Amino acid sequence: MGNPIKEVLEAVECLKQEGFKTALLTNNWKKGDGSTLLPFDTNNFDVIIESAVEGMNKPSMPIYNLCLNRLGVAAHEAIFLDDMMPNLQTAKSAGIFSIKVEDVFVAINELEEQLQVKLSPERKGTIPVRKDMQINVANLTDYLNGTLGMDLNHEPEVFQFAHGQSNPTYLVDIGPNHPNMVLRKKPPGKLLPSAHAVEREYRVMKALSKNGVKTPPLISLCEDVSVLGTPFYLANQVCGNIYKNPSLPGMSRETRKDVYNQMVDTLCSIHKVDVDQAGLSDYGKKGNFIERQVKTWSRQYRSSETHNIKHMELLLDWLPKHTTKNPTSTVVHGDYRLDNLILSSTGEVLSVLDWELSTLGDPLSDLAYSCIPHFLPQTFPILPGLKGVNLNELGIPTVQEIVDRYCKQMNVGKIENFDFYMAFTFFKVAAIMQGVYKRSLSGQASSAKAVSVAKKITESMAELGWTFASKEGFRVFNSGLDSGLNISATSGNHVATERSYSTTTSSKQGMKIPYDASGLSERVQELRTRLLVFMEEEVYPREQMWAKYYNTDKRWTPHADIEALKEKAKAAGLWNLFLPLESDPEEKYGAGLTNVEYAFLCEIMGRCVYAPEIFNCSAPDTGNMEILTMFGTDAQKETWLEPLLEGKIRSCFAMTEPKVASSDARNIESSIEVDGDSFVLNGKKWWTSGACHPECKLAVFMGKTDPTGPAHQQQSMILVPMDSEGVTIVRHLTVYGIDDAPAGHAEVHFDNVRVPRENVIDCPGAGFRIAQARLGPGRIHHCMRLIGSAERSLDLMKTRVRERTTFGKALVERDTIMRDIAQSRIEIDQLRLLVLKTAHMMDTVGNKGAMKEIAMIKVATPLTVSKIIDRSVQAHGAAGLSDDFPMAMFYGWARALRLADGPDEVHQRAVARIELASDRDRK
16 A cells, blocks of 8 residues: 555546446554545545444454445445455355455456556557457557568557547557557448548648648558558657546546537637638538538438438428528547546646548537537446536536637637527437447447447437427527517406516516526526436436335334425435525525426426425425525524524425315404414314424414404414424325325324414514415425426336237227327316416516416416326226336326315306406406
């Protein structure tokens, strides 16, 4: 440990660059000052387990299990290296493949064989040459001797670089007396027209290197196909690092930022080259670049087409009709991205690789291409992305920051149609990957991994391309109409007054409604992406486990996993998203989202009944937190709001009473009487949701302080600690037999419950007004979540009917199933638009101005979603009734919400009265 072996540290660095997780497991000790003794840079290790810190040592089994858990891998996925047999034996007994380190270099070679990667700086990133990519080394040796005059008396060692899916690239190790070379050639077999032109690569690199662009030092170009079967070129090896993972693991935040800034600056250096002075004026046609590129890649795609891809067909139709014309023409790289750069250990760009697709054209196409990783998930095959990553925490610029830096360096104005360039970029990548896929079917792909994933990548890229095409279409449409849906903020024919604290920058912009996620701000899109990733990785895989747990006798104790995921949600910035900007204009407590913005996030949470709690966005806590934010005193906020926001406690809302029709708040009978400095509460409440939760510490109690006053000023809301004397949970209530543990729904009796008078919210008599402020957002949140449950039900239905057959015919081919799928999609999209319109009105004219719309969605959404869920249940057969799928719980919630927060009839009455009043106004 005192003298770390250089080759071992280099091997660890290579492992990181190849995407492997690494851990250091050491029987370490502490220095006199309490710090640990690790005499080398530990940034390349994902996990460090120090016995002095953990209080456990090798070879005891717990330290191995701790290491595996922190790495997030199973024992059979790990390899353990150690020089002591007891440590190795324990690792083997745990199921970990083990390598005994007697000779460091032998151990590294054994590890290379196991992983099929090279772990030395000169050979990192290489693998043994694939059988279908072998080259004639004897012919190469003759070429080196005859053409380059090297006078070799031995054949060089040749390895294949694993990196790259197009032109196969090789490391040529001639021996200790010669520098390593890199050989790049066309792949074997029949190729697409004009593809894989290594001759053009050589020409452009040679020209650009004389104009300050960092390219590999070239040696020679061989166009004689008799040597290796195809043209090839040779260059001196540039030793450095190629990072496949765009999150740049192991780097500091500052270095990551520098790397991305240098990536932009290097691109600018390419685009600033004078093509005439560089002798490249004939390197490509000038003008109509994008139009020509669309035609080129359309032909390439058609010539390699193997199956119908819906989104490619859409792009093939859309792109030619919307091609943009940029008068600027420069050298464009064509495949400019981070993993085509060689970086030094300090992050300096040493060389730009892979010029196969370079030409003269629109420089913005390169800029868009460099931003691809920002839109791909971290687990995307071959091309890992940054979607869902906290970019600010890592120091990685956002797409907008990258574009802004480029525009500043190139002295150009704002790029209004950047979404078009992204649509074209993903279309181009899809066309390329379709070629890779077709070659893989005939064994011609230069990467074995390409065979299994090229089809998926092609389809995913096409879908992303169509997403950006849709965004660009909306931008053009909006710029023409100066609005999105162009819906005026009105209630019937009554125009509601727009308030000065509209959450948009101007009244004109305030009229825009982003009716799909592409219209959201970059910040909210990033939040949405992070939430989607969290749901996929953390929530859905555990859903079945939670469903089983909450059917056991332990169900009134929250599952430990849910509590642990709350901490992860906080760390991911997905906490307290619900609180609208209107209620929290200083963003002191919430995420500062508008109702419209939160709608898109709330819908995602609604896809799993357990999800909202994980993000501290579940009812009734959200409503209680909002009224405390709006109406609570400083003392009330400190005592109750802050613990609720932190997730330390839960709460309930006690309004509904068993003896009266509580949908009319004027019927409430519970009493609140003044007695000195206290209020004394008496009443029986039921359907008090959340009261059964073991962490429920607060009830918001609604009762009458002035039974003889004006009808809407009789009620007050009081904060009641649940451990107050006289508060009794009488029984748990069920919804269709489901008790909704651990929060539940309770009948709660309040018998002479005494609380301080300062526990009143706002003031006596304000209860009805506060209830209306609380119920508006509460109702729209319910509707947002219901749309999420409908989407999930439809998704599950589509999967189910593709997998099942009846009477010799797939369910998906049945007319009744097709009709149900179509009807569900129509209804979901209708509901979403109505909910978004309502959210928009709440943001711009307030809850009162949106009163009719809130009532409309409260009727339409539960009723329609119930039908959508029911269709999914029917398609699943008896399985749809079980806990194996979420539809049963979805249906219970949807049906309950036709009563919760006011029954359908009350809301229908409100809509009708407003509608009739507007009719009178017209007359």
